[in-house]
Each structure stands twice: as structure tokens, then as C-alpha cells.
Amino acid sequence: MKHALIRLVVLSAVLLGVPTARADSIRVGAAVSLKEAFGEIATLYKADTGETVEFVFGSSGQVAAQIKSGAPMDAFVSAAKKQFDDLVKDGLLDVETRHLVAGNELVLIVPAAAVKGGAVGGFDDLKKDAVAKIAVGEPKTVPAGQYAAQTLKALKLDDAVKGKIVFGANVRQVLAYVERGEVQAGIVYRTDAKESGDKVTIVATADAATHEAIIYPAAVLSKTEHGDAAGHFLDYLMSEKAVAVMRAKGFSIPTDPAPAAPAKPATP
Amino acid sequence: MSELWAASALSVRIAAVATLVTVLFGVPLAWAMARRKFPGRGILEAIILMPVVLPPTVVGYALLMLFGANGWIGRYLGGYSIAFRLEGAVLAAVVVALPMLYLPAKAGFAAVERELEDVATLMGANRWQTFWHVSVPLARRGLLSGIVLAFARALGEFGATVMVFGWQPGRVTLPISVYAQFEQGDLNTALPTVLVMAIAALGLVLVYNALASQRD
Known part of the structure; x- marks a missing residue:
């Protein structure tokens, strides 16, 4: 009886302890409207750089809420300014890495x-x-x-x-x-x-x-350990290949891709 | 506050109608299953009980596949769809509440001594009279506790309901309202709704326990 109990405890511990795969890939939380376009771009990115990108798709507000509650993500692409600015306000995004990746109707x-x-x-x-x-x-x-x-x-x-x-x-x-x-x-x-x-x-x-202009701002999360890798992917979104995919899917590409980012707070 | 009131009223309305429908179908069904033997009985019982273990989302999916605008049955109903309609919410609640009534009701009927029913028949009662005047009164404890459980389950139904009834602003049930407030990031505003449901659940379980421990 006692043995059976110990075995059960061990079994539960083992089952819970199985690590969930999180290899060297970066994880990008993104507005679900980008699903197919980003899927294709990730394939191109993998072919070009060997790097894997995983996505967490949802409404921008859901993805932002996940980031706020500490979900492990490296970058965020929102379908509106509001959800993006919310995370900026909480200091969760690195505004230096801000990109405007697309527009929509x-x-x-x-x-x-x-x-x-x-x-x-x-x-x-x-x-x-x-x-x-x-x-x-x-x-x-x-x-x-x-x-x-x-x-x-x-x-x-x-x-x-x-x-x-x-x-x-x-x-x-x-x-x-x-x-x-x-x-x-x-x-x-x-x-x-x-x-x-x-x-x-x-x-x-x-x-x-x-309505407000429909824009897709993107940035790397402030707390990620994969900041550089995530930044590379966001840069890649502005590449000719990626832009071609976005256009083919019907997105517009903002004419000025890098609007003046808010001034960087002075670091002591 | 008025939103909580509206959600409570909608939930109670759906659960009450669903319980009524469940009783109309479930009680004769439980009686037949307790008393009759027929081919396919085991399979039929398994189908009735399936929603107990099936995720409610699967129930919702199945209902939409059947009665949605493009569903296998829905497409022949000339544009009628159960989606976003009260009937849809009731149907979802009936499917998940039926086993809750069925199990205690069947146990209640099975515990009725067959001799008593036979005596009634010998005294000239027809099948309906035997059922209504002998079997039902003798099985009433099982039936009543089944009705309480079915109502409680219908009141708390979320997964199938949210798929069928959707999220209609100003027209949400109590469980959907908790989900809506969670989705909107307002966990605090959901607290009164959660309390109302917790108290209702506690009350219903107390009633159920009182019925179940009642002595004949």
C-alpha cells in the first residue's frame, strides 16, 4: 500500500516534470490576422538563416495579456497601436526595436x-x-x-x-x-x-x-534572453522577400517603416 | 449590477427550460432503460452518458455540425440555425444535463419492487397508470435528486453554450459573463458573478444532499 502510494507520487512527478520542448527557437506573439503571412515568412527565414520561429497567435489583446502575465515570448506584433502602447507603458517592450511591419484595411x-x-x-x-x-x-x-x-x-x-x-x-x-x-x-x-x-x-x-489607421507595430520584449535573435526576425520582416509575402497576402507596407521612435530614456 | 441581474435571469431561464425538456425525455427514458431489455440498449445508454466524460466543446461542435446554418440537418431547415438562439443554448444544456437526471432516475426506477408494479397491473391498471401512480411515486427520491442535479448542471453549462450561443453583448449567461470579463482582462469585475454562481451551486448541492439522505 505504502509502495503503491510512493509509486503514484513518483509517477505524477515524472509526468509533470517532462520538459516541454523549447529548443533554440524564438517565440513571437502575433495578431492572428498575420497567421498565414508569418507562417510563410518563417519558412523563408528558416531557409535563409537556419533559425526556427514559433508563433503564438491570438487577438492582439489576448497575446498582450499573456505577455503581461509572463508568458515566455521574445517579440510581439500587434494589429493596433493600443495593445502595443499598453505593453510599452508597462515597460515590457524594448521601444528601440520598434518596427511598423504592415498596414491593413x-x-x-x-x-x-x-x-x-x-x-x-x-x-x-x-x-x-x-x-x-x-x-x-x-x-x-x-x-x-x-x-x-x-x-x-x-x-x-x-x-x-x-x-x-x-x-x-x-x-x-x-x-x-x-x-x-x-x-x-x-x-x-x-x-x-x-x-x-x-x-x-x-x-x-x-x-x-x-477609424484609426490600421497598423501593425512590432518590438522585442524587454525581458527576453533571445533579444538579438528576435530582433533579427523583426528586421527580416522588412526584407524584400518578407515584404513580397506580405503584399501577396494583401497587407500594405507602411511607406515610412521607421517612424521616430520615442526617445530612449537616459541610462544612468 | 443590472448586468449581473440580466445574466442571472437568462441563465435561470435557459436552465429551467432545459430541465423541463430533460425531464420530459429523461424520465420515460430512464424508466424504459430500467425495465425493458432491447437490442442496442447498451449502446443507447453509452450515448446518453457520453456528455459526462466528453469535453463540452465537443458537444458544442457536434451541435453546430448538426444544427448550424450549414449543418447536416441545419442546411435542410431553410436558413434556420441554432447558433446565437435561445433554443441552441437550451439544446446544449439538455445534452449535458440529461445524464445527471438519467442516472439517479434509472437507479430510482430499478429500486422499485417489480411485484408492486405487477400487483397494480393485476388490479387492472394500464401501463401508463402503473408508471404514473406506482413507479414514479416510489422512485421520487431518485427523480427529484436527478432534477436538482440536471438543473445545476444546466445552470453551470459553459463550453457547449459558448460555442452555440456565442458571446452576444448584453445577452450573456452567468458562465459566459465570467469568460467575457476574463477575456477583457477584468478578473475583479467578475467576482460578484462568481460569487452568485458559487452560492447557487452550494445551495443546489445542499438540496441534493438533503434529498439523497432523506429516509422513506
């Missing part, structure tokens, strides 16, 4: 099957009764939802659509709701709609004046 999509009926041809049609549910990202943590809320507000549609909103925990969940036809419309990035192929149709593009 906000679009209104409908399930491809629904286009024939044509209930939704533009943002104003979201008011119609035929539109029962509209999927958007949860605006606090999902940048796409934050931009969508700004656009709906600017178009004075926020009251009319209030009871119709369904939140996605990230932009890809919003896309999935539209792909499956569970909602009549959704607001995502142009690149997400493109990635979805013929399952969804873009019916309108949000006027850039109705």
Missing part, C-alpha cells in the same frame, strides 16, 4: 451564398431587419473589433445594430461565423477575407477616415 463581408439575395450591399444595410446578426471582434481586446466599433460609430450605425452584435474572441472567429453563414455580415480585415477565398464576399470597404 477594414471590410464588410457577407457569406458568399448570401450575395444573390443581396440584403447587404454596404454598411447602411446593416440596419435592415434581414440582418439579424453581425459579427465583430470584441472591441477591448480585438483590434479589428475596435476599428469596427469606431467605423459603426462614425457612420452613426452603432445604435441601430446594438442588439445584433455577436462578439468574436479574435478576428478569425468573426470570419468563421460569416464563412459558416451563422451571421448575415461581419467586419474583418481585407487580408482575412482574402484568406477565406470564395467562402465570403467583400461588399464594402470602410472609409479610412472612419
Whole structure:
């Protein structure tokens, strides 16, 4: 009996103690809208440098929350300024390594099957009764939802659509709701709609004046031991090869890739 | 505060309807399984009990595959989908609550002495009268504790519900509201919701225990 108990304890300790693989690769937390583009770029990067990059994808707010709670990551690529600035404020990002890796557009999509009926041809049609549910990202943590809320507000549609909103925990969940036809419309990035192929149709593009500029800031985490390796990857994102992938996926490339970074605090 | 009230009202409403549906299906089912032998009985019982061990996310996935807009059944329902609807949330709760009612109810029916049912039949009662006036009253402890457990399980259901009912601002159940507040990084604001659910769970378990230890 006593032996059995000891064995159980040893077995549990062994099971818990099995180290989870974390080899020499760097780990980048990134907005999920970058998933396919970054996957391709990582393959190119591996071929060029032999270095492996792992990604943790999620809504920018979720990834930022993970970084705040100490998840082991080396760099962060956000889909909006807000989540990025939050981490800067907490001193978790090395602002010296800040890059602006991409830009995007906000679009209104409908399930491809629904286009024939044509209930939704533009943002104003979201008011119609035929539109029962509209999927958007949860605006606090999902940048796409934050931009969508700004656009709906600017178009004075926020009251009319209030009871119709369904939140996605990230932009890809919003896309999935539209792909499956569970909602009549959704607001995502142009690149997400493109990635979805013929399952969804873009019916309108949000006027850039109705929301904050959609930009993807990136930086190395202040506390990482792989700072140099992570910095190399962020530099690689600005390389010709990587930029070609980003453009092919539908991202825009910011014209001034290195806007004046906030002045470095004087080190004593 | 009004949000907590709205979430409580929605949760209780869904759980109450789900419990009612579970009773309507589960009690006759438990009786039949306790009394009848038929081919496939073992498999049927395994299917009823599956949600006990299956992750609720798998239940949610299955419900969407069946009754979603493009589901195997949903696609023939002319654009009807259980997604984001109360019926969907009720259905999810019924699937996970059914085993909670089924097991004690079946045990209750199995413990009813067969002779008593036979006597009722000999005295001229038909099958329905025997069931309603003999079996059900004698099995009432199992039935009542099953109903309490089913309601408690339905009230706490999260995984399948969040997949089917989604996250609709202003229309969240208590468990979904905790998840929503966690996602938004407000663990502190979730505290009242968590307390309400903990107290409800404690109360329901106390009722269950009182029923289970009751002497005939």
C-alpha cells in the first residue's frame, strides 16, 4: 500500500516534470490576422538563416495579456497601436526595436451564398431587419473589433445594430461565423477575407477616415534572453522577400517603416 | 449590477427550460432503460452518458455540425440555425444535463419492487397508470435528486453554450459573463458573478444532499 502510494507520487512527478520542448527557437506573439503571412515568412527565414520561429497567435489583446502575465515570448506584433502602447507603458517592450511591419484595411463581408439575395450591399444595410446578426471582434481586446466599433460609430450605425452584435474572441472567429453563414455580415480585415477565398464576399470597404489607421507595430520584449535573435526576425520582416509575402497576402507596407521612435530614456 | 441581474435571469431561464425538456425525455427514458431489455440498449445508454466524460466543446461542435446554418440537418431547415438562439443554448444544456437526471432516475426506477408494479397491473391498471401512480411515486427520491442535479448542471453549462450561443453583448449567461470579463482582462469585475454562481451551486448541492439522505 505504502509502495503503491510512493509509486503514484513518483509517477505524477515524472509526468509533470517532462520538459516541454523549447529548443533554440524564438517565440513571437502575433495578431492572428498575420497567421498565414508569418507562417510563410518563417519558412523563408528558416531557409535563409537556419533559425526556427514559433508563433503564438491570438487577438492582439489576448497575446498582450499573456505577455503581461509572463508568458515566455521574445517579440510581439500587434494589429493596433493600443495593445502595443499598453505593453510599452508597462515597460515590457524594448521601444528601440520598434518596427511598423504592415498596414491593413477594414471590410464588410457577407457569406458568399448570401450575395444573390443581396440584403447587404454596404454598411447602411446593416440596419435592415434581414440582418439579424453581425459579427465583430470584441472591441477591448480585438483590434479589428475596435476599428469596427469606431467605423459603426462614425457612420452613426452603432445604435441601430446594438442588439445584433455577436462578439468574436479574435478576428478569425468573426470570419468563421460569416464563412459558416451563422451571421448575415461581419467586419474583418481585407487580408482575412482574402484568406477565406470564395467562402465570403467583400461588399464594402470602410472609409479610412472612419477609424484609426490600421497598423501593425512590432518590438522585442524587454525581458527576453533571445533579444538579438528576435530582433533579427523583426528586421527580416522588412526584407524584400518578407515584404513580397506580405503584399501577396494583401497587407500594405507602411511607406515610412521607421517612424521616430520615442526617445530612449537616459541610462544612468 | 443590472448586468449581473440580466445574466442571472437568462441563465435561470435557459436552465429551467432545459430541465423541463430533460425531464420530459429523461424520465420515460430512464424508466424504459430500467425495465425493458432491447437490442442496442447498451449502446443507447453509452450515448446518453457520453456528455459526462466528453469535453463540452465537443458537444458544442457536434451541435453546430448538426444544427448550424450549414449543418447536416441545419442546411435542410431553410436558413434556420441554432447558433446565437435561445433554443441552441437550451439544446446544449439538455445534452449535458440529461445524464445527471438519467442516472439517479434509472437507479430510482430499478429500486422499485417489480411485484408492486405487477400487483397494480393485476388490479387492472394500464401501463401508463402503473408508471404514473406506482413507479414514479416510489422512485421520487431518485427523480427529484436527478432534477436538482440536471438543473445545476444546466445552470453551470459553459463550453457547449459558448460555442452555440456565442458571446452576444448584453445577452450573456452567468458562465459566459465570467469568460467575457476574463477575456477583457477584468478578473475583479467578475467576482460578484462568481460569487452568485458559487452560492447557487452550494445551495443546489445542499438540496441534493438533503434529498439523497432523506429516509422513506
